[in-house]
Amino acid sequence: MARSLRRAGLSNLELASSKVAAVEYISLFNRKLGEYGSIAAYFAVFVITVYDVAMRYFFQAPTVWGLELVIAIAAVHYVLAGAYVLGEDKHVRIDVIYQTLPQRAQMVLDVVAIVLSMIFLAVVAYYGAKQALPAIRSGETSGGGWNSHAPMIMKAAIPCGATLMILECISRLKLAVGRLSHEW
């Protein structure tokens, strides 16, 4: 477990200073989901796109499901992998001013930034769920040729993705607060 977590980007100090708890398992889960999800999603998007072009151009027999499926796969990936990116700390931040601040101020701001991020994500999760529930209850379909449940799945993915990101934030918050209290 500890080794997996270390691979997941947590330092020894962080591991020692915080007990391995549910939130760390969430980080690990987000990372695995992000990695395997990315591999599966974009391999599929690539293969389906090329297959669809070939079927249309050479065999005059395009698929009815290609377009809908490619959009749905990528769409679900965008939102669900948000937590993975958060765990890897790869979300773009404009830290030109932040970098010039003293270290203590940075530590305080780290905590503030995570809390503020969680407020936005909570809005996405709550209103995303409000958007998804009627679609799930009515089993909304695309209405197009393939008429799949893609819209319902895409809507459901939004609150799921936001919730995973909130859990990831909690894990980061714990570390940030830990660093802060260590400093003071």
Place this chain on the structure above:
Amino acid sequence: MSGEWLSLLTLGLLLVLLVTGMPLAFATGLTAVILTLSTFGPNALYLIPSRMLTLMGNYALIAVPMFVLMGCLLEKAGIVERLFHALHVWSGRLRGGLAVGTLLTSTILAAMVGIIGAEIVVLGLVCLPAMLARKYDRGLALGVICSGGSLGTLLPPSIVLIVYGLVAQVSIGELFLAAVLPGLLLAGLYIAYVVVICYLHPEKGPLADAADLDMPIGEKVALGRALILPLLLIGVVLGSLYTGIATPTETAGIGVLGALILVFVNGKFSFGMMGDVLKQTGSTVAMLTWVFFGASALVGIYTLGGGTSFLQGMITDLPLPPLGIVVVMMLILIVLGAFIDWIGITLLTMPIFVPIIRELGYDPIWFGILFTMNMQISYLTPPFGPAAFYLKAVAPPDVTLGEIFRSVVPFVLLQVLGLAIVLLFPQLTQFLPAMMG
């Protein structure tokens, strides 16, 4: 709330939130939340997941992961190193030859990939260490990579041109053709600048190694083989578009196939490598789309609050001749480009600008090229400068964002010059489409 106040509040909130160092995606998103609560009440927050859903269903965005994947594969295929080596040896007698070689490499790469991230990462990994090892001026090296790498979305194929074509309802094929000369113009300006600055300050761009310089002419010519595969790939990507095999978005998928074949040809394929590039693609794409989500939420609430009408009124009420209005639009884009990403800018401004451009009787293709050149500037300008972020991610650790932003100053000026040239000489965008059409 009036349009002025809404605009000021938006800008103020965004700046304050960004100081905390929180991710851009959440800063724009939270700004949208606060604006919504202060103008419409909590129910209107539904707008945020709604607009996310609309973006998620936008097929044109599929081009983003495909272009990222293609860029990653090109890096693994090792063709960029060889291409760079050839161009560098050929320009070895020139002061600053390595920087010129970098710019030539970036121009060729730009004709293969349609987003900047992939290109800057590749150049940062291949060309930056080479320049630093030969004691090139750091500022010059960083600036060359940021500006050259940005050409990926001006020279076709380009995701910015695809999205502009969709929003403005003009031919993407024609946009691609129209962008070629302005793209080469910018590349030419960059190269001319490097040559002149290295002539004036020889220490900024030392000469190539003796081994490279003294290479027999036959060997030098033989290096040209490095150009064959990239040129073939460019032919496949753009060929699939112009011969009616694939649509613009599908073209990106064809590009991945081409890049994958190059990986096989060069014997670089392995399942581990494939997994790595797909993971990298996934994290880059998720990062980008969340930035788009945040920007889109902000644009939606800004429009609902009347901010867009305010901007529109401001522009149409200006007592200016038509060309003056276009110049004002360019200035607005430059300012916006400092703070938000190109998707947000497109969603916010193009529904306002394009109808005005049509009404004034201007060519929307030409305007699309001006817009895309403007986005070249936006990649480089702080505080939100994606080119700098991408380069920071692969540069040596002691390179700071501030240093990168300082290094791009002369190149931003060159971009403004290029923009002015295309603004005054629309023929640059019309010549190729007219010839091919």
Place this chain on the structure above:
Amino acid sequence: QDYNWSIQSLWQAGTATQQSFERFAEDVAKRTDGQIKIRALPADAVVGTAETLEAVQMGVLDGEHNAPAYWTGREPGFAILGGLVGAYQTTQQLLDYHYDNGGLELLQEAYEPFGLYPIGVTTWGAESLPLLKPVEHPSDFKGMKLRMSKGMFSDVFASFGAVPIEMAGTEVYSALDKGVVDGADWGTLSMNEELGFHDIAKYAIYPSVHSMSIADVAIRKEVWDGLTPELQKTLKEAVRAFADDMAETMAKKDAEAAEKLRAEGVTLIDWSDEDKKAFRAAAIDVWKAYATRSPFAQKALDSQLAYMKKIGLIDE
């Protein structure tokens, strides 16, 4: 009480249909002495075109001016009410069905579970089909790759041997331009001409029977119920006038576009009555199969079949 409504349409800013919608907003203000003010927002201004229904439900928008065919995935009957493929020949027939023969009441019933009230419907007229090759008879569709919008369209065209292609709306121009497809279902002749489709496509089926759709003007039911009867009546009249304004505007623009395109050498193909009938016969089979998807869809189809028999569009 005064009302300030933000209503989002399905039209791009600056188009003739959006301008008609903006005239409607002004007209409402005039008719109600400024008591009801409508902000006529263009497509995608606040939410995506496919999300306006929920946006009105949730109170983000006060109303929508959108094509009910978009809600097909929620209730199949919306496709049948929203634009029955190959059904009507004139805008008058379609508007008569909705305003005087029960169509609008059915649409109100369809919206009821979603808490929306469609005040009335408009149409932009018979669409035209831009083609790279001539199609003199339905049988000529054989083997042609056609970009088709969602719904029943694909099935009807496929029954003549066409290869229907699902393609994001955003890729259509380029696909037509480069010959990825041989034709594309998009809008009316003038809409297609404005987008430059006929710089590429030198043929069009015009007037075409394949598609005539509606867009409604809908607000939240509870808001509608809270209006005084006078305001309700005024709004209904204003939407009805809007429907005429849009139909006339587009008919005029289409006629102008036809003249211009003919002069530019674009061949406009008008099928014989026999061919139109053959097309409608194929469409009827598709309607009937489609109507089995829900009881309401069946009801909506029965109502239209009765009307079409009444005016002699179809035989027994």
